[in-house]
Amino acid sequence: MTKKLYMKSTFPNIFFALFFTFTLTLMAIYPSYGDITLSQIFGDNMILQRDRSVVIWGRSTEKGEKIVVRIAGKVLRTRSGEDSTWSVTLPPMQASGPYILDIVANNRISFRNVMFGDIWLCSGQNSMDFPLSKTGEGQKELLKAEYPMIRLFSVKKKYSTKPLGDIESENGWESCDIETVAHFSAISYFFAKEIFTQTKVPIGLIQATFNGSKIESWLSADILKTFPELKEKIEQIQADSNYLEAKKQEFEVSNQKKWLERIEFLDEGLKENEEIGWESPTMDTRDWSEMYQPRVWSAKGHELADYSGSVWFRKKFTLPTILKNKDLALSMGTIHDYDFTYINGKRIGQTYNESVNRLYKIPKELLKEGENEIVVFSIHFGGEGGFSGIADQMYLRSVERDDPIRYSLAGNWKFKVGFQLLNSKAIPTYPIFRGERNEPTLLYNAMIAPLHRFPIRGFLWSQGDANVGVGKSRYYQALFQSLITDWREKWRTAGINDELPFLFTQLPRHGAKKNLQANTESSWAEMREIQASMSKIKKVAMAVMIDLNEEDNTLAKNKNEVGKRLAAQALKMCYGKTNIIYLGPVVDTVTRFEDSKLLVTFKMTGTGNGLMAKNQYGYLEGFAIADETGKFQWAKAYISNYNTIVVYNENIKNPKYVRYAWADNPDANLFNKDGFPAQPFRNDNRNMPPPPANSIMSLQDE
DSSP: OOOOOOOOOOOSSHHHHHHHHHHHHHHHHSOOSOOEEEOTTOOTTOEEETTSOEEEEEEESSTTOEEEEEETTEEEEEEOOTTSEEEEEEOOOOSEEEEEEEEESSSEEEEEEEEEEEEEEEEESHHHHOBGGGSTTHHHHHTTOOEEEEEEEEEOOOOOSSOOSSOOEEEEEEEESTTTGGGSBHHHHHHHHHHHHHHOOOEEEEEEEOTTOOGGGGSOHHHHTTSHHHHHHHHHHHHOTTHHHHHHHHHIIIIIHHHHHHHHHHOTTOOTTSTTSTTSTTOOOTTOEEEEESOOTTSTTOTTTTOOEEEEEEEEEEOOGGGTTSOEEEEEEOEESEEEEEETTEEEEEEOOTTSOEEEEEOGGGOOSSEEEEEEEEEEOSSSOEEOSOGGGEEEEESSTTOOOOEEOOEEEEEEEEEEOSSGGGSOOOOOOOHHHHSTTHHIIIIIGGGTTSOOSEEEEEOOGGGOOTTOHHHHHHHHHHHHHHHHHHGGGGTOOSOOOEEEEOOOOOSOOOTTGGGSOOHHHHHHHHHHHGGGBTTEEEEOOTTOOBTTBTTOSOHHHHHHHHHHHHHHHHSOOTTOOOOOOEEEEEEEETTTEEEEEEEOTTSOSOEEEOSSSOOOOSEEEEOTTOOOEEOEEEEEETTEEEEEOTTOSSOOEEEESOSSSOOOOEEETTSOBOOOEESOOTTOOOOOTTSOOOBOOO
């Protein structure tokens, strides 16, 4: 939040000038007794929700403090309460601006370039978090992304065992331009660009995302307690502020210990606290080779080019007089991929990330007069390996940061190969604790709960990957329905009593293609089916992504199309664009046709001007049929009318069931003529139980 002391510097006559000087003198003698602060959601460049009453709130250092709020010619007055909190409610405003929001008490805070428009809360995991700069079209888009009426507020990635009172952001509200847009969520940027282009309404984006997060972490404790299997855990989290730290310690004991045991088994040199360990100062190194550091293994002519596995490095040094009797900092730059680092046989640190600069503290007790030795055990999985920083990053210094003395460690180091990885799967990736994004309520408490009082236009959601698993889809359905219901209910505290629009993305294709996966369980297909069922809830809509992936990349880098599809749903649902095509074909009925064929009819209202096969050959892919035995075979299919398809297989005389795009990574080329893909479907969900009873749904009007 940007705070500015704002005072008028011109006065109509000398009397007021003298009065002003006198007032300043009094303020110096008698300081103001209290200051006001505001929630961090308020700041320069912010968007306030149009056509809604908007609450402005904060705190004062004193109770009963007089506060005046001015914006767009409107003046509101209040006092801070007994608990020192205060708030005022702005009346609904049309899309307009820019304005200055001025809050005056004993101090004065002014926010500039404030607009009234529509705010969308964009949340979820990797796909929604994916920045514009990493998309296929991102680099070109960066050069032309000058949209000052689009603003972004990035919520800091944070977690908490209890709901927090305020939100945090690294940069506050940012206007969209070529300097800021690179880190915008690509989906939300393309969504906002399309909405603004069509409506000219200022668009605010609140991005609250966390990579790899499960849906449970985005739900409130209130709603999760209604799930019997989660009630006890929620109560434990609420009662124990150290819950997450305890889970982390438990994880490290059970997982990281096993990982280390595997490493020790593979590498004969990793025998810590034993004389034979290669970190030992008494190690015989006559058969060790020498290598200049820093120098990555992928460099031309490198001794370890194309090598994957572990390598031990060591370098002796004589402690300079100026560094004696001091705790030291050891800097080594980046090392690919993992390292354990020792001084005189004692481990002083380890890092499990190839992009982190190594900076370890060396306690003075571990150093000795004369010669000392640094040993680095590294594990490399391919590509660049070894010390990958620059020479200036390899040094010793005092832990006092202002000490200018640097003792360089660049130069020749001894090295010896430990174990070679002929197969990268011989050693798993180091297990990293991810409880902050998986444990229930933690992300909701820190990244969603503090926003409830801030009016918005609706939600954008992209999540599901982290919850995929065979047999988990029905559980996810209950959680997803509960999230929609719960978030809408929580925003009623902002005076929003109608159903806030909730737009989300369906899972894209994933993984490698398999032979007729329609005969096997597909957890990704089941999850897509559950996601599609959410469209029955009022003011909920889904963007189909089954045609989007890139070289088996789950993140589907073509975010432009994803954003446009979500925008089409919003333009229809929220912006009165009644003639817009906003969805692809959705299956309606499956009936018998000419005895040995099935006729699939699609709903086409608002979903296009007829069916088409989108490939260079013009035939349909991804259909499979089965008789009453349920054993599926690939089927032939052709478009018979603007909204019907005939599906058949000559070897199946009495077909009963049909599936389309039913696989983790299916063939899918059925579209409408307006470019929207058909939803995957099946009509054989015989084993699907009814929706769980503990979730509340208000259904769309048919």
